[in-house]
Amino acid sequence: MEATRILLVDDDQSSRMILRRLLSPQGYEVVEAESGEVALDRFREHLPDLVLLDVMMPGIDGIQTAREMKAIAGGTFVPILMLTALSDEKMLAHALEAGADDYIAKPYNRTVLEARLRAALRGRALFGELHAQKLRLEDLRAQTEREQETAARLLGSMFRSSSLENSCVRFASTPLERFNGDLLLAGRTPGGAFRIMLGDFAGHGLTAAIGALPIAEAFQSACLRGQPVETMLREANLKLRSILPRDLFLAVCVVEVEPVKRTAAIWNAGMPTVFVRGARGGIKAEAPSRMIPLGVLTQLPGSEVRVESLELGDRIYLYSDGFIEANDPFQNDFTDGLLRQLLARDGEGSRFDAVVAAHEAHVDGTPLSDDTTLVELTYLPELFESGAEPELVSRNHLELGAEALRGSDPMGIVDAWLTGIPSIASQRTTIGTITTELLTNAVDHGLLGLDSCLKAGPGGFGAYYEERERRLQALTRGVVRVELGVECVGSNYRLNLMVEDSGRGFDPRRLEALAPEGQLFGRGLTLVRSLCRDLRVVSPGNRTEVVYEWSAADATLLARTA
């Protein structure tokens, strides 16, 4: 061990001699200085462990010297002991104020001197330890912050995955400066399904980030490979179960929209109830949690909620529990009841802005205790545009005048054409149903002006079709135009069908309104609407356009088995 180095400052040589004789035999290394100026130089040069400093010196006095030494020492602690006669009390007080740590009174007493030096050196050692600990803590904090930033950046880049930048997805979330425990991801499968996942870790910061990485990766790889959501969740559950500490788990909700099938499936494992708002208002479906959060059990019991017959403009709302548990200034929760009420409101369009505004008004600046996320997914054509250019498969155009309508069956003509397109084969039944409905409407209501109410009552069907036949044979003017196009868009086929008649137009909504459950008629357009991706009746009601899509995989599957 190195000897303790003492800087001894006194303008009186004999005084320095006395002290050197006292100190050297104790094993101290003594560096002498005869003035304040020299002492400062020596201080810089030798970095002593302790300074003995005479108060009264010509030039820079002891007090000034002490002050400058403290400045030079900076963060390290070098005890300064003033050498003074007991009569200099005022001077002593000054010196202590200037930074001196203790004093030794002249004349020197060996025992007292030794005791004071030891005490001062103990203080220095203690200070050194504290200082080292402080540095270690600062390092740790810096490291944690760096890791937090890394986690936020890593997850942030996933958070901003391009699939979220979609006009059909809107979300609001507490700021992402740090990773906040809520995880939002979106992706598209090769089959054209759109998936969105909202996860909420029991935990925040880095611990949550650790679990988020594997689940984010599992989600994205499942999307790329088209792996079923169920399988992805089971695998992710096992992985989280094996890596997460027992008290940490992931509540998660995955929504998969299959545009072609017009269905949504919602897997809810420990998240608050997902609401599906109908295009014209009202709550169309709810998906409460039916599964246990991931990372709790090795099994993942429970099942998804399926929503059939999605309509354009239907909206799915996902949110974290922090969103509904956010307090107002009086500690009242926002509640899912209030959210449901806001979402159920009648009328078309998004409720996202209204909900966010209501939430802000509720919270009113109260600090949030949990992360809050709200997501809105709208079922719109943009959701299933994969960006691929449509490629024409086949197009046909048909016009039938009164004579042709009297003598032939338009559906037979269309049927013959449909049969000639192999990619339609798997969907012929559905397309046949759609086409028949539109043609029947065009002829019966558009040209012949028949009223479906005729079908009611005993013998109604017979009466209706007799009247139909009578009017049809009397028809001398009128045209029905049909346009059918089949195109291939990415991994899907799409049928665009337009049926137009030369009639005055009729209000299909009136027909639909006539059809209570169990009624014999009036469900034609409702049926078509349910089967198709899109149905549009062009004013004044003599032209109907529909879009029907199906997966190319279905088509090839059928071709292979045929």
Place this chain on the structure above:
Amino acid sequence: MAITFQKKPDGSAQIHVAGRFDFKSHREFGEMVKAVKGSKKCVIDFGTTTYVDSSALGMMLLLRDEVQDIQIRNCSSEVRKVLEIANFHRLFEIN
């Protein structure tokens, strides 16, 4: 479109719909309904049906007024879809 039916000795009726089942079938279907009226049970076989339209659904409701127990067999997945959209799986037994 061709609707054929067979009356079985046990009082049930077997109905077979081939090809398109749409408004053009109404006469044939109506005659069939008259003939099977009073049967204990009807089995409709959709095995060779290419498609059904909404008036076909209406006709099935007419049959239901005459025969309580109606079973639907051999539906293709597409025909089944149309029946389900109309909620007919609640009114008929679909196998």
